[in-house]
Amino acid sequence: MxxxxxxxxxxxxxxxxxxxxxxxxALRLVLHLLNKEQEEVMHFSNTLIKLKQQIKHCTVCNxxxxxxxxxxxxxxxxxKELICxxxxxxxxxxxxxxxxxxxxxxxxxxxxxPMDGIGPSDLFIDGLVERAAKGSVKEIILAxxxxxxxxxxxxxxxxxxxxxxxxISTIARGIAFGGxxxxxxxxxxxxxxxTRVPYENSILK
Amino acid sequence: MxxxxxxxxxxxxxxxxxxxxxxxxALRLVLHLLNKEQEEVMHFSNTLIKLKQQIKHCTVCNxxxxxxxxxxxxxxxxxKELICxxxxxxxxxxxxxxxxxxxxxxxxxxxxxPMDGIGPSDLFIDGLVERAAKGSVKEIILAxxxxxxxxxxxxxxxxxxxxxxxxISTIARGIAFGGxxxxxxxxxxxxxxxTRVPYENSILK
Numbered sequence: 001m002x003x004x005x006x007x008x009x010x011x012x013x014x015x016x017x018x019x020x021x022x023x024x025x026a027l028r029l030v031l032h033l034l035n036k037e038q039e040e041v042m043h044f045s046n047t048l049i050k051l052k053q054q055i056k057h058c059t060v061c062n063x064x065x066x067x068x069x070x071x072x073x074x075x076x077x078x079x080k081e082l083i084c085x086x087x088x089x090x091x092x093x094x095x096x097x098x099x100x101x102x103x104x105x106x107x108x109x110x111x112x113x114p115m116d117g118i119g120p121s122d123l124f125i126d127g128l129v130e131r132a133a134k135g136s137v138k139e140i141i142l143a144x145x146x147x148x149x150x151x152x153x154x155x156x157x158x159x160x161x162x163x164x165x166x167x168i169s170t171i172a173r174g175i176a177f178g179g180x181x182x183x184x185x186x187x188x189x190x191x192x193x194x195t196r197v198p199y200e201n202s203i204l205k
Numbered sequence: 206m207x208x209x210x211x212x213x214x215x216x217x218x219x220x221x222x223x224x225x226x227x228x229x230x231a232l233r234l235v236l237h238l239l240n241k242e243q244e245e246v247m248h249f250s251n252t253l254i255k256l257k258q259q260i261k262h263c264t265v266c267n268x269x270x271x272x273x274x275x276x277x278x279x280x281x282x283x284x285k286e287l288i289c290x291x292x293x294x295x296x297x298x299x300x301x302x303x304x305x306x307x308x309x310x311x312x313x314x315x316x317x318x319p320m321d322g323i324g325p326s327d328l329f330i331d332g333l334v335e336r337a338a339k340g341s342v343k344e345i346i347l348a349x350x351x352x353x354x355x356x357x358x359x360x361x362x363x364x365x366x367x368x369x370x371x372x373i374s375t376i377a378r379g380i381a382f383g384g385x386x387x388x389x390x391x392x393x394x395x396x397x398x399x400t401r402v403p404y405e406n407s408i409l410k
Contacts, residue, residue: 002301004294005271011256014249018234027295029223033253034260034269041257044219045250048238051216052246055239064239066210089209090232096207 001027008034060131062107062124064089072096072104079103081138085128085157087111087145095143103141106131111149112156120156128157132164143171206232213239265336267312267329269294277301277309284308286343290333290362292316292350300348308346311336316354317361325361333362337369348376 001023003009008030015026033041057063058070065071072078072092082103086092087110095101108123131137142157144150154170161168174192175184184192206228208214213235220231238246262268263275270276277283277297287308291297297310313328336342347362349355359375366373379397380389389397 002298004275004277004297004301005260005269007256007260007271008269008294010252014252019237020230020233025225027298028225030253030256031294032224034257038257041253045254047215047219048235048246048250051212051235052239052243055210055212064210064213066212070209072209089213089236092209093207093232096209 058107061105062109062127063092063105064107077102081136082141083128083131083137083139084141084143086143087150091143103139108153111144111147112153113149114152123153125157125160129160132161132166135164137164137166139167139169141169141171146173263312266310267314267332268297268310269312282307286341287346288333288336288342288344289346289348291348292355296348308344313358316349316352317358318354319357328358330362330365334365337366337371342369342371344372344374346374346376351378 001009001012003012011030012023012026015021015029016023018026021029033044036044054066056065056068058065058073059068060073061070063070063072067074073080079102083106084095084101084103085106085108086095087108089107092105092107095105106124106128108125108128110118110123112118112120112123128140132140140161142154144154158168173188174195175181175188181189206214206217208217216235217228217231220226220234221228223231226234238249241249259271261270261273263270263278264273265278266275268275268277272279278285284307288311289300289306289308290311290313291300292313292315294312297312300306300310311329311333313330313333315323315328317323317325317328333345337345345366347359349359363373378393379400380386380393386394
């Protein structure tokens with residue numbers, strides 16, 4: 001690109017580092033901001049700086065939080081004995097949106113991925129083991145992505161947690177609700193036949 | 206979305222104001238930045254603030270510039286008597302990328318659009334008339350989008366400029382190079398038959 005301005009080029013360069021943002025999109029975003037009032041651009045930038053400087057991780061569950069204990073861990077209504085283990089904040093938000101879970105979370109901060117050089121020590125796993133060791137946990141739900149990394153992490157967590165005699169469960173995998181059989185991928189379809197549930201135990205009962 | 210953090214929510218809100226960025230994309234971008242070092246986030250924000258505070262508009266052509274005269278208007282090699290009128294900086298960059306134009310530009314800062322409440326007085330048209338009035342311009346090329354707004358602006362500019370006895374041209378419209386006839390839209394195809402050029406004048410000669 002032929003930039004007539006170094007200032008513009010620098011800003012476009014910064015935006016194009018964001019995931020999924022190419023040079024053309026970056027230029028469009030920067031020119032959009034440039035058309036805004038100075039006040040608005042300052043507010044945009046300062047919100048980001050404030051986020052980075054003031055954000056904390058909950059000391060209990062490692063979720064992103066404004067305080068040292070996050071709003072979920074601090075809520076008296078939530079069941080502290082039921083822990084749902086997830087990869088990151090986005091998963092917490094996704095599960096919260098379902099309104100089906102009333103326990104607390106444990107945010108690993110990633111998944112084990114030897115390909116990307118992420119090992120167990122890079123994740124907040126010791127914190128989970130500590131919580132399990134305290135003895136007041138009645139179930140740990142492992143809600144991880146159904147990917148190679150998710151399965152590796154699942155396997156590792158099970159190994160670390162199995163001696164505490166706490167029931168460990170994983171979220172159900174199978175054909176998505178509303179999904180048509182003919183469009184399901186072979187692995188999912190094959191596994192949902194192998195892991196079939198008695199009709200009395202199914203959600204349809 | 207259920208945000209566990211007000212700081213996070215504020216930042217996502219700011220990003221989702223950008224064109225083409227929804228809440229999910231905004232969250233992804235903000236979490237990406239949150240994973241970066243504080244230094245990098247500061248640099249990102251400060252680049253934007255610096256751009257907004259220091260950017261200028263060239264006093265000759267109105268293009269975005271780091272100085273009061275932009276690098277194109279200041280270049281001794283560029284033909285100052287040939288002016289190409291465009292909507293915005295992106296069009297300047299697109300034309301510069303072709304390496305086919307060696308004159309200077311005039312950036313209107315938009316197109317006349319009564320639907321959006323943009324009239325001629327909102328654009329840098331008086332500046333163009335002043336340049337034309339100086340008498341040293343040998344041709345004005347109107348390189349505007351082939352849209353309703355572009356055509357309206359074209360018509361208005363022609364009315365304002367026609368008394369100066371300067372040749373006014375518009376960029377050629379027709380079937381795009383590499384375009385197959387059967388996929389061309391009807392209007393373009395119809396007009397390119399009406400505005401057909403003698404073989405001797407065509408680029409194929």
